Each structure stands twice: as structure tokens, then as C-alpha cells.
Amino acid sequence: MTSAHTAPTPALVSDKRLTWVSLVLALGMFITLLDTTIVNIALDRLHVVFDASVTQTQWIATGYLLAFVAVIPVSGWLSERFGARKVWLFAIGAFLVGSLLCGLATTLPELVAFRVLQGVGGGMVMPLTMSIATRAAGPARVHRATTVVALPGLLGPVLGSVLGGAIVEYWSWEWLFFVNVPVCLAALAFGIILLPRNHGVRGHRLDVLGFLLLTPSVVALAYGISQTSGENGFGELSAWLPMVAGVVLLLGFVIHALTTRRDPIVDVRVFVRRSFGVGSLITLMSGFSTYALAFLLPLFYQQIRGESVFHTGLLLIATALGTMFFFIVVRNFAARLDGRVVVAGGVALTMLGTIPFALAGTSGSEILLLIGQFAQGLGFAATTFPVLALALSGLSHGEAPHGSAAFSVVQRVGAPFGIAVVAVILQRLSQDATSLQEGLDAFAGTFWWTLGLSIIPFVLAFFLPQGKAAETDNTSSHG
Structure with missing residues (x-):
């Protein structure tokens, strides 16, 4: 039931219009998530460019992260007060201006300040995207819509590593930010034309x-x-x-x-819903496994295997191929299976894909590593898509903005927390390493830790509501 201050429920769009709306939303989501890794991979170069310490340079990433997370809780209220379409366009516009200013920055403090502006825009895009997609699709098509808009979240980090590595090695660092400009302009143009209009409610108080x-x-x-x-x-x-x-x-x-x-500002009661609560917990715990692997693999390739930044990015494409394979080939088949089996199977695939890295040497076995990455990408997709669709399909139209914001908070805090835990494990295991073999042993131990931590989301998958994954498309708006 919606409150007196909730915006009226918008009319659902046609199937064809939903496809275009999902693609526009995916474009905005892709560029904001791509920017996270495209910059992170260049931090080592930027501290040289600005003649700053590593700690000072780290604020380029930290400033963006803090601004990104800070605006997520208020995005639901902004959506209700001013209309989701207007706020999404504003968020993309803020990200565009921030990107342009970052590329023009001449000092490190300027770059950090402009990254904060980028983070303000980027932080609002994710929950607003999910809210618009959920409302435009309705519960019967939420799986289809969220799958399209969630795909960039899986591909962005990998492609960001490739693009960031290429720009750092062969171009100018300013293009780490200028590359966002044409994509943002396209997202704004298509967003103005295609996104469904909805009006805010003036009486909706913060x-x-x-x-x-x-x-x-x-x-x-x-x-x-x-x-x-x-x-x-x-x-x-x-x-x-x-x-x-x-x-x-x-x-x-x-x-x-x-x-x-x-x-x-965020209705915590949505976490009591079995699908939303368990789905959020799985997403949170995935930070210790799947997101941690995205952190470990580039370090492993560069520190242990001696690969360049650009070549590392190329190797990581195998993970993206696994994700796309699920999206193009496996998804329709998986939709006919019990959702619990699909999610648990996805976690198991990720675990299997980690084993070649835990057993790897300092050279050779590259094919096995690439196969492992493919399995990780496939498993990541098989876990993320059903969980996301299931969590959001249990929300009513009125709950969508706050629920999307709540889920985004879980994801944006869970991922870096999981990465931080695994980073500490790696640091502890490698602090006394004085040779390449000892460094390899430290990475192997860390990979075994991620494998063990993956057992938690594997077990949680069986606490999801029983039923075929496709039934998430037909769930009532109240779960």
C-alpha cells in the first residue's frame, strides 16, 4: 500500500519501449561503473603525475567512493519529490560535468574535488536506474528489465581495466575522464526522449x-x-x-x-521480505568472494605473472565472456530451473573457477586460468541476475525507490568491505615474503580463503523462496 505522499503509479510501458528504456538505463549505469575501475587501475601513474604520495593519491578513489555512497540513501526521496526521470537526467549531467572538470584538473586537490562531483552523480544513477526499470516493467517483466540494466555492472569493471590500461600505457591520463563525455551526452539525449515521465509529489517530505x-x-x-x-x-x-x-x-x-x-528515507521493513532480505545478504556476502576476485586477479597477474597493465586487462576479458555467455546462452534455460539451484550453482561455478588460481605457478597453465575466469564470470552472472530480480520483484511500485536505494547501499558497502577483508588477508600472508615463490604462496592462501568464504552465499542460496527462476517474473508486487 502506498502512502499519501507517494507519487502515483506510472503506467507500464510496452515491451518494445521497455527494451529501449532498459538500454538507455544500462548506458548510464555502464559509464558510472566503468569509471570506478578505469581510474583505479591508473592510481599508480597518477601519483607520479601529481608528484604526490600514494596515500594522497588514494583520495582520487576514496573521494569518489564516499560521495557515491553518501547520495544513495537520499536518491529515493529525490525520486519521489522531483520524479525519477528528472533526477536521473540530473545525475548523468552531474557525472558529465564532473568528468569534464576531472580531465581539466591541474592539481591533485582539484582532481579529488571534481571526483566528488562525479561521485554525487554516479551514486544516484544505480538506485534510480533500478527504480525506473522496476516501475516501467511491472512485476511480470522485472526479471527481463533488471537483467539488461544489471549487465553493465558485471562487464564495467573488466572492460574498465582494459580501457584504463590502454589509456595509461598508450595515451594521456586526462582521457580516463574525457572518455565519459560522449557516452554521457548520448545517455542524456536518449534519456530525454525515451525515459517514461513521472511527476514528483510536493508534499513528500524528507x-x-x-x-x-x-x-x-x-x-x-x-x-x-x-x-x-x-x-x-x-x-x-x-x-x-x-x-x-x-x-x-x-x-x-x-x-x-x-x-x-x-x-x-529507506524503509528497512523491506528486508523482512524473504526474497529481499536473503537476496541482500547474498549480495553483501558476495563481497568476500566474487568482488574480492576482481581485486585479486589483476594483482596476481601483475605481481606474480609479470604481466603489464594492458595485457592484464586483456586477460581479464575471459571473465566478461563468461558473463556474456550466461546472458546470451544460459539465461533462458536457467529461468526454468529452481531459483535456489541457479544461484547456488552460480556460487559453485565461481568457487570452481578460483581453484586454478589457488594451484597456479609463476608461469604456464594460462589456458586453465582463462577457463577459471570464464567459470567465475558465468558463476557471477548466474548469482547476480536472479538475486537482483528476485529482490526487486517483491517490491510494490511505491516501495521501488526506497528498496532500490537500500539494495544499492548493501551492494556498495558490501563489495569494498569484502575486498578490504581479503586485502588484509593477502597483506598478512605476504608481509614476510622475500621471493617470488613466497609471494605466490601468499596469493594461493588468499585464493583458498575466498573459496572458503564463498561457502556462505552458497548456503544462503537455499534460503531463497522456492520456485523456478522464471517465476520471479510473475510474482505479485507484494512478494
């Missing part, structure tokens, strides 16, 4: 107390996670103190959201 509790909590968590790369990992004061503060604020927000008489 949950100010909820905003003051939730936004600092997720920013503190994200900041604390970003500081775990220090010598003491999670033992660093700058790491554990913000995370503790973030958890306290988050608990305060949950209590507020459950007791307030007004609409909370």
Missing part, C-alpha cells in the same frame, strides 16, 4: 533525522573500509573507529525507521 543518521553511517563505514589498506589493516584507528561509529549510527537509523510515523 526524513531529515533518518538522513542525518543513515548518510553519515554509510559514509563512515565506507571511509573506515578504505583505510584498512594501512599496515595494521582493521587494527588502524582510522579504520575501526569510523566503522564502529558507522555501525552505531546505522543501528540508530534502524530504530528510527521502525518507530517513525513518517515515511523513512
Whole structure:
């Protein structure tokens, strides 16, 4: 049931229009997620360009992450107040301006400031994209729509590594940001034409107390996670103190959201829904396995196998091919199977794809590694698509903006947290390594850790609601 302040339910679009809407949304999602890895792979070069320390240069990534996470909670309210279409276009516009200014930056502080502007735009795009897609499709077609718009989230990081590596090695660092401009312009042009119009509700008030509790909590968590790369990992004061503060604020927000008489900025009650709650937990725990692998593989190829940045990016294409294979060949077959089996099978494939890296040497066996990456990409897709569709299909039209924001918070905090944990494991195992073989042993141990941590989402998959994966398309709007 929608509240008095909820925007009226928009009419569902036709199948043909839904395809075009999904493609436009995917374009916006692709460029904002691509930008994360395309810049991260160039941080080592940028600290030389600006004659800054690694710690100072890291703010290029950290500033973007903090701004990205900070605006996610408020995106649901903005969508209801001003209309999802208008806010999505504004977000793409902010990302476009931020990208242009980043490419024109002449000092590190300027670049960090403009990356924050990029993060403000990028952070709103993901939850708004899912909200628009869910509302335009309706519960009967949500699986189809979310599959199309989620694909860039899986391909962006890999393709970003390839493109970023090529730009760093053969071009100018400014084009790490200028490359966004034509894509953003295309997204704006097609968005103005194709995205369904909806009007905001002037009486929809912002949950100010909820905003003051939730936004600092997720920013503190994200900041604390970003500081775990220090010598003491999670033992660093700058790491554990913000995370503790973030958890306290988050608990305060949950209590507020459950007791307030007004609409909370994020309705935590959606997590009680079995599909949304378990799906969110699987997504959170995937940070320790699938997202951690995206962090480990480039380091493994460059530090242990001696590959260049660009060649590493090319090798990582195998992961993207596995994802596309699921999308093009396997998806329709998987939709006829029990959703729990599909998700559990996806996690199992990811685990199998990790084994060749845990057993790898300093040279040779490249074919086995590529096959392992293909299995990881296939497994990642088989896990992510059904979980995302299942989580969002259980929401009503009125719940879509807040639910999308909540799911995005889980994803954007879970991924870096999982990566941080695995990074600390790698750091602990490699701190006394003085030879290439000892470095290899440290990576092997870390890969075995990711394999073990993958057991958690594997088990959680069997707690999802029973039924064929295709039935997520026919779920009622209330789950």
C-alpha cells in the first residue's frame, strides 16, 4: 500500500519501449561503473603525475567512493519529490560535468574535488536506474528489465581495466575522464526522449533525522573500509573507529525507521521480505568472494605473472565472456530451473573457477586460468541476475525507490568491505615474503580463503523462496 505522499503509479510501458528504456538505463549505469575501475587501475601513474604520495593519491578513489555512497540513501526521496526521470537526467549531467572538470584538473586537490562531483552523480544513477526499470516493467517483466540494466555492472569493471590500461600505457591520463563525455551526452539525449515521465509529489517530505543518521553511517563505514589498506589493516584507528561509529549510527537509523510515523528515507521493513532480505545478504556476502576476485586477479597477474597493465586487462576479458555467455546462452534455460539451484550453482561455478588460481605457478597453465575466469564470470552472472530480480520483484511500485536505494547501499558497502577483508588477508600472508615463490604462496592462501568464504552465499542460496527462476517474473508486487 502506498502512502499519501507517494507519487502515483506510472503506467507500464510496452515491451518494445521497455527494451529501449532498459538500454538507455544500462548506458548510464555502464559509464558510472566503468569509471570506478578505469581510474583505479591508473592510481599508480597518477601519483607520479601529481608528484604526490600514494596515500594522497588514494583520495582520487576514496573521494569518489564516499560521495557515491553518501547520495544513495537520499536518491529515493529525490525520486519521489522531483520524479525519477528528472533526477536521473540530473545525475548523468552531474557525472558529465564532473568528468569534464576531472580531465581539466591541474592539481591533485582539484582532481579529488571534481571526483566528488562525479561521485554525487554516479551514486544516484544505480538506485534510480533500478527504480525506473522496476516501475516501467511491472512485476511480470522485472526479471527481463533488471537483467539488461544489471549487465553493465558485471562487464564495467573488466572492460574498465582494459580501457584504463590502454589509456595509461598508450595515451594521456586526462582521457580516463574525457572518455565519459560522449557516452554521457548520448545517455542524456536518449534519456530525454525515451525515459517514461513521472511527476514528483510536493508534499513528500524528507526524513531529515533518518538522513542525518543513515548518510553519515554509510559514509563512515565506507571511509573506515578504505583505510584498512594501512599496515595494521582493521587494527588502524582510522579504520575501526569510523566503522564502529558507522555501525552505531546505522543501528540508530534502524530504530528510527521502525518507530517513525513518517515515511523513512529507506524503509528497512523491506528486508523482512524473504526474497529481499536473503537476496541482500547474498549480495553483501558476495563481497568476500566474487568482488574480492576482481581485486585479486589483476594483482596476481601483475605481481606474480609479470604481466603489464594492458595485457592484464586483456586477460581479464575471459571473465566478461563468461558473463556474456550466461546472458546470451544460459539465461533462458536457467529461468526454468529452481531459483535456489541457479544461484547456488552460480556460487559453485565461481568457487570452481578460483581453484586454478589457488594451484597456479609463476608461469604456464594460462589456458586453465582463462577457463577459471570464464567459470567465475558465468558463476557471477548466474548469482547476480536472479538475486537482483528476485529482490526487486517483491517490491510494490511505491516501495521501488526506497528498496532500490537500500539494495544499492548493501551492494556498495558490501563489495569494498569484502575486498578490504581479503586485502588484509593477502597483506598478512605476504608481509614476510622475500621471493617470488613466497609471494605466490601468499596469493594461493588468499585464493583458498575466498573459496572458503564463498561457502556462505552458497548456503544462503537455499534460503531463497522456492520456485523456478522464471517465476520471479510473475510474482505479485507484494512478494
